[in-house]
């Protein structure tokens with residue numbers, strides 16, 4: 227597998243190592259490892275019966291080749307995306323989680339999902355459509371990455387302005403792409419009281435319009451984002467449950483966990499570690515049995531062992547094994563980003 231050069235912009239020289247780890251935790255290929263040929267770096271692996279769609283879903287896959295003696299023969303990667311890349315790449319803003327890293331976090335988390343339940347549409351490439359929640363959604367990078375791969379995206383975000391900006395972008399984008407869609411914003415009420423605002427949009431990439439060719443096999447996509455505190459996520463979403471929860475937690479540096487209510491109501495301090503300790507049990511309750519939680523966080527503020535203990539206390543099983551410890555990478559002098567994935571036991 228040839229790794230996309232753009233991965234190097236995110237992970238510097240670590241991109242192939244992270245591509246190896248992603249393959250290891252999301253596929254059944256044998257012995258993935260970094261390898262160089264004629265001065266170009268690849269990720270090599272063995273596979274008896276390869277599913278090219280499993281490679282196409284890798285966040286950094288650029289191309290796939292089969293070894294034929296001394297030569298490399300190109301292998302077609304099937305189309306697995308149901309939306310264009312630009313859904314994820316057009317917007318640029320301070321605090322945006324890198325798009326490629328978001329795709330990686332989403333992929334390694336969704337690959338752990340073993341939920342049963344109502345029949346869900348099968349996506350191009352053969353996996354099922356999932357309901358993905360980002361409970362600290364910002365301006366929606368995870369939700370857009372979910373749409374790209376055919377999943378539904380749900381979000382909670384404390385910054386109302388961020389939700390407004392996401393709503394404005396999605397409406398303009400879907401209009402410009404001439405995709406059939408329906409968007410709506412409304413107050414959220416519980417027991418007669420307004421507790422936040424909701425932005426909701428459904429799009430139909432599988433339906434042809436004057437300016438859009440129907441994408442065969444693409445299901446309808448839903449995105450629903452509520453304003454509020456992530457620790458209230460269960461109250462905000464009520465009985466709804468999710469297959470995967472995927473979030474990039476505040477780093478405690480530039481984008482600290484500043485909740486206006488946090489201190490006033492004595493609901494915790496400003497550190498991301500304290501916020502995660504309070505939020506993870508709430509999120510665990512919102513997962514379906516067999517669902518998975520994936521969190522990216524700044525390892526300078528909270529150790530992997532401490533975060534794993536918080537997940538375990540919430541009844542989740544942290545994915546074990548050396549490959550899971552290969553995702554940690556430097557973002558800048560104050561951020562060492564890592565990711566952890568934990569599963570809710572299947573019933």
Ligand SMILES: C[S@@+](CC[C@H](N)C(=O)[O-])C[C@H]1O[C@@H](n2cnc3c(N)ncnc32)[C@H](O)[C@@H]1O
Nearest residue numbers: 322323362363364365366367384455456476483
């Ligand atoms: C690292 S950013 C995530 C950015 C997002 N992935 C994006 O690309 O737009 C963390 C987000 O968590 C939000 N946040 C922090 N504390 C929160 C809380 N208590 N409840 C809900 N959201 C919170 C911040 O406003 C910020 O948007």
